[in-house]
Every structure is written in C-alpha cells, then in structure tokens.
Amino acid sequence: MQKSSKIIILGAGLSGLTCAYYLKKDYSIFEKGSRVGGLCRSEKVNGFTFDHTGHLLHIKRDKNKKLIRELLEKNLFLQKRKAWIYSKGIYTKYPFQANIYGLPSKVVKECIDGLREIRTNRKRYAVHRKPVDFKEWIYRNFGKGYAKHFMIPYNEKLWTVPLEEMSTEWTRGFIPIPTLKEVLAGARGRQEKDFGYNIRFYYPLKGGIEELPQSFLSAVKRINLNLKATKISLKDKKIKFSNGREIRYQRLVSTIPLPKLIKIIERIPEKVSKASKRLRYVSVFNLNLGIKRENISDKHWVYFPEKEFSFYRAGFTSNFSSYLAPRGTSSIYTEVSYSKDRPLDKKRITKKIVKDLIKAGIITSRDKILAKLVLDIRYAYPLYDHNYKESVATSQRFLRKNNIYSTGRFGSWEYLSMEDVINQGREIAQQLNGQ
Ligand SMILES: Cc1cc2nc3c(=O)[nH]c(=O)nc-3n(C[C@H](O)[C@H](O)[C@H](O)COP(=O)(O)OP(=O)(O)OC[C@H]3O[C@@H](n4cnc5c(N)ncnc54)[C@H](O)[C@@H]3O)c2cc1C
Structure with a gap:
C-alpha cells in the first residue's frame, strides 16, 4: 500500500x-x-490535426481569459464565429430563429405567424407557467413554424429522444430567444445583431485544442x-x-x-x-476527414436539422487554424449522435456520412480523401430527462x-x-x- x-x-x-x-x-x-486532456485531446493523422470534434473556447469571464492567455501565451487567437444552418437546400446564418431570410416564403410565413401568435396571446399559451417539457418550451418560445422547421427536428436529431422526455433546465443561455422585432429584421435580411453565447471564440494557433491541457503541465505535476x-x-x-x-x-x-x-x-x-x-446520455460518432482541396468552405461549422443528413453538425477544422491541415488541403469534422434509445449502425455510418457530405455539396465524388479518423465519444451530452x-x-x-x-x-x-x-x-x- x-x-x-x-x-x-x-x-x-x-x-x-x-x-x-x-x-x-x-x-x-x-x-x-x-495523455492528459480527456475530451480536449487532438489527434494527428497524415499531417492533419483533429480534435475530438470541434472544441472552441467561448470565454466569458475575464479571469479565464487571463488564465488561457497566461497558459497559451502567443499560441492563441480570437476569431468571430461563422456558423450557419443548412436546410431546404440553402444556408442561413445561425441562429435560425433570427435569420430566416432566403428560406421559401411559405416557411418564413409559418415561422413569423407562429411566433406572432405566441407572443401576442401570452395568456392563452400560459407563458407564465413553467413548461412541462422541452417540446412545450419550444412551442412557447418560438411558436409552431419555428418548432416545425428547425427546433424540433434539430433537437430530436441531436438528443435522440422525443422532446417530451426532456426537461428544460439546460436551455437557459444555450438557445437565443430574439424579440419579434429582431426576428422580423432577420426575415427581411436586415439582421445586424449577433446572438448567443458563442459569438467569438479563442483557439490555439497551432496544435489543436490539446495545446490547452498540455499547457497546464508546466505547473501541474504528479500525474500518473x-x-x-x-x-x-x-x-x-x-x-x-x-x-x-x-x-x-x-x-x-x-x-x-x-x-x-x-x-x-x-x-x-x-x-x-x-x-x-x-442517468442517460448521448454519444457522438465523430468522423474527421482530410480532403485534397483547399478552401473547401468559408464557414466554421454548419447545423443540419433535416433527417436526410446523418450528421447534426459538420465543421471545418482547417478554418479554425490553417496550421491544422497541410497546404492545399482542407479538413472536416462531422458529428452523428446516438444513444440506447437510438442506436447507430457503426459499420455503415462512415459511408453514409461521406455520401451526405456530397449531397450537401460540401465535397464531390472526385475529391481525394487524404485522412480519415473516427473518434467515438461515448459520453458526449448528459441527457436532461425528468x-x-x-x-x-x-x-x-x-x-x-x-x-x-x-x-x-x-x-x-x-x-x-x-x-x-x-x-x-x-x-x-x-x-x-x-x-
Ligand atoms: C461533442 C462535444 C463538443 C464540445 N464542444 C465544446 C466547445 O466547442 N466548446 C467548449 O467550451 N466545450 C465543448 N465541449 C465540452 C468540453 O469538452 C468539456 O466541458 C470538457 O472537456 C470536460 O472536461 P472534464 O475534465 O470535465 O472531462 P473529461 O475531458 O472527460 O476528463 C475526464 C478524464 O477522466 C479520465 N477517466 C475516466 N475514467 C477514469 C478512471 N476510472 N480512472 C482514471 N481516469 C479516468 C478520462 O480518461 C478523462 O481524461 C464539447 C464536448 C463534446 C462532447
């Protein structure tokens, strides 16, 4: 002993x-x-660096900004989020609820009408009463149109369960709730405001997110x-x-x-x-690809609410920092969630993801894949059920x-x-x- x-x-x-x-x-x-780092590790394959899915530092407290600057020194930079949603065959800016300009006019109308109804009939929809579940929370805050066209399909895809099974404790801070005026500005393509907790993010210039846990090692000893x-x-x-x-x-x-x-x-x-x-949880199957083509996208990440795409999100690692991919190439990460409630066929999913990336126009069948890395994250999201x-x-x-x-x-x-x-x-x- x-x-x-x-x-x-x-x-x-x-x-x-x-x-x-x-x-x-x-x-x-x-x-x-x-190695140290847990979920914040980075893996190197054929000159590409991949994180265990996108890991961006959205830092609110000055104390923590100071800490990461001290730890990472010059190996850190701040950038503005370029986050989008792909649905109905087009890209709209994140968050969906504040940027519906460009979607089919029927969709825009349903979203606005639903929101108007809920915001002008507050008594009828009992907005003073705490919603009983996440689905009701969505209807109360966004109305029928937003529920149908984004909120329900996206969240059911991510969380893998019917939203009636989920409680609402976790929503505060994560899901932006714009005013009707802001929504209307977004519907006319005149949105000037950025929403959400993650407008800007810090990220290491070189080495991927693992640079952060590694940087603790000058001060933290006695690690077995x-x-x-x-x-x-x-x-x-x-x-x-x-x-x-x-x-x-x-x-x-x-x-x-x-x-x-x-x-x-x-x-x-x-x-x-x-x-x-x-206690229930959601797992994430994370496929990372290195592609022999530069500037494959000008975005950081994209949400995919529709069922026809296997992933709920895809992002572009090489756009976080150009040091993460060799010159003349790009890198992509995709996230597919699964759980005991919705198991995943892991033998088939990689092929399906590649097919879906082609369907979304992100890669083409002629693109050469130079690196492929599967990271299967068992504990990814705690599930907030009742x-x-x-x-x-x-x-x-x-x-x-x-x-x-x-x-x-x-x-x-x-x-x-x-x-x-x-x-x-x-x-x-x-x-x-x-x-
Ligand atoms: C899909 C996904 C995307 C994310 N994106 C972001 C993002 O963009 N921005 C952001 O800020 N956060 C993000 N996060 C959250 C972030 O990853 C976590 O909050 C953070 O990394 C958790 O750190 P931790 O130390 O609590 O846990 P972990 O990183 O899980 O560390 C736990 C450690 O315990 C070790 N361990 C487990 N069992 C044992 C055992 N029996 N004995 C000894 N050791 C053990 C593990 O190996 C691991 O190293 C994301 C998380 C996920 C899953």
Missing part, C-alpha cells in the same frame, strides 16, 4: 488539471489514458498516466487501480463519469446505485457526505463548456485550500 496523498484527483481532463493548478495542498492525479481507478473503499478511504496499486486519500476529486464512479464504490446504498443507473435532477442530487449528496467531489462535465453530469469546467475545477480547489 502506498502512502496517501492528501488529495487524489481522478482524471486529467480540463477539470482535473484546473483543480490541481489552483490547489495549494499535496495532490496526485491518476488518469486512465496515456495509464492508471484507471477500478475500486474505491469508502471505509478505508482507499482506491485501487488497474495495475493492482492501492492508494489512500483524505479527499477525493473525481472527474470520471458519475455512474462509473458510483459503480466502482464498494457497498453503495441501493438508492444511490439506482439513481445513478437512471429524472435528471433527482438522480444527480441523490448521487451527489451521497458522495459529498463521503468527502468525494464529483466534478467536470460528466462528474457533475451537466451540459458544461470548457470554461464551465475550468470554473468548477478552480472552485473545488479553493474549497479544499480553505479546509
């Missing part, structure tokens, strides 16, 4: 690394992978790679790892997916085990009672950005520093 580190951190993704960075006490990190936590004894405050090594802890910070953590804890109460098993709140609360209450801080995107089981997990990692370090 090894002598205890006071604080053990499980997982060297962005949340675990940030926590260690701000800790003023003795700690050790254990990571099951062979290739060690997976396999068992936790709460009674002895002891963790066992995949190589048989055991270590004691005083405080445990875990960034591994919440149900996985609960599963490896010995003698877990039935109620907690049941709650964690109820059991969500109670299941997370039951699990977290139990863990906190046992001095375990379960944090990060899947540790806290929240729809969190990189900035959010940086905030969480820092907050936990501050709490632990004060104990």
